[in-house]
Amino acid sequence: MSIKKMFIENFCPIDANEISFTRQQGSDFAKQVADDFNPLHNIDAKRFCVPGDLLFSIVIAKSGLHKKMTFDFSGMVSDNVSLTFPEHIDDSFAIKDDKDKTCLSVSVSDEKTNNPSLINALTKAYVDFSGHTFPDILVKLMSENNVMINPARPMVMYQSMSIDLHTLAAESVSLKLAKTSLTIDSKRGDAWLEFDLLSNGEVIGHGKKHMLLSGLRSYEQESVDAMVNQYHQTKADYQG
Numbered sequence: 001m002s003i004k005k006m007f008i009e010n011f012c013p014i015d016a017n018e019i020s021f022t023r024q025q026g027s028d029f030a031k032q033v034a035d036d037f038n039p040l041h042n043i044d045a046k047r048f049c050v051p052g053d054l055l056f057s058i059v060i061a062k063s064g065l066h067k068k069m070t071f072d073f074s075g076m077v078s079d080n081v082s083l084t085f086p087e088h089i090d091d092s093f094a095i096k097d098d099k100d101k102t103c104l105s106v107s108v109s110d111e112k113t114n115n116p117s118l119i120n121a122l123t124k125a126y127v128d129f130s131g132h133t134f135p136d137i138l139v140k141l142m143s144e145n146n147v148m149i150n151p152a153r154p155m156v157m158y159q160s161m162s163i164d165l166h167t168l169a170a171e172s173v174s175l176k177l178a179k180t181s182l183t184i185d186s187k188r189g190d191a192w193l194e195f196d197l198l199s200n201g202e203v204i205g206h207g208k209k210h211m212l213l214s215g216l217r218s219y220e221q222e223s224v225d226a227m228v229n230q231y232h233q234t235k236a237d238y239q240g
Contacts (some may be wrong), residue, residue, distance in 0.1 A: 006061040021135040034131025067110035152213035165205035189213040
């Protein structure tokens with residue numbers, strides 16, 4: 001079916017092999033689709049970063065959805081950087097910028113579909129889940145492990161994501177958090193968020209998101225509350 005039916009085209013053109021993003025496009029995707037108000041995605045951010053979920057969305061819109069897919073992020077993508085996206089992925093593909101630096105590596109296997117209904121549904125379900133990682137999931141995880149990120153420079157980096165579908169014969173998709181874990185090594189932490197993919201109440205697959213937390217220190221409720229309040233204030237200002 002035509003790629004033109006993909007909702008992702010509202011945020012960037014996907015008919016070209018080389019795609020770049022304006023700050024407006026990246027910020028709109030983060031706020032309007034992912035409900036993600038990470039300051040790195042603000043138009044005026046000093047270290048602006050295109051949302052990793054936008055790159056994921058383009059990959060499956062252009063290349064198709066495989067039953068098994070792994071996405072490994074290896075660098076931040078700024079605005080107006082041209083990335084090469086493939087029309088097909090047979091086994092693996094490295095998405096590189098115009099300086100030949102790899103930003104995202106994709107591995108795929110098993111059956112594939114280009115069904116826009118399933119791809120749109122899966123994209124929206126995953127991106128909505130992923131965009132709410134902070135504060136909805138990470139604050140609880142940090143509290144349970146008595147650590148927190150640096151309030152003055154909160155760094156949470158998207159490392160990888162994988163999905164494993166049992167079937168591609170679905171039209172609707174919802175996502176449910178299944179398990180979380182945080183492994184701490186000095187001031188660094190590896191957070192793993194595992195989730196189930198469902199269609200009409202039946203589990204049709206599983207997935208896992210991996211993030212790196214840096215600058216860890218002892219948990220302080222007052223500092224965490226301030227970070228969360230700032231996050232919500234940014235969201236309220238945008239929506240107001």
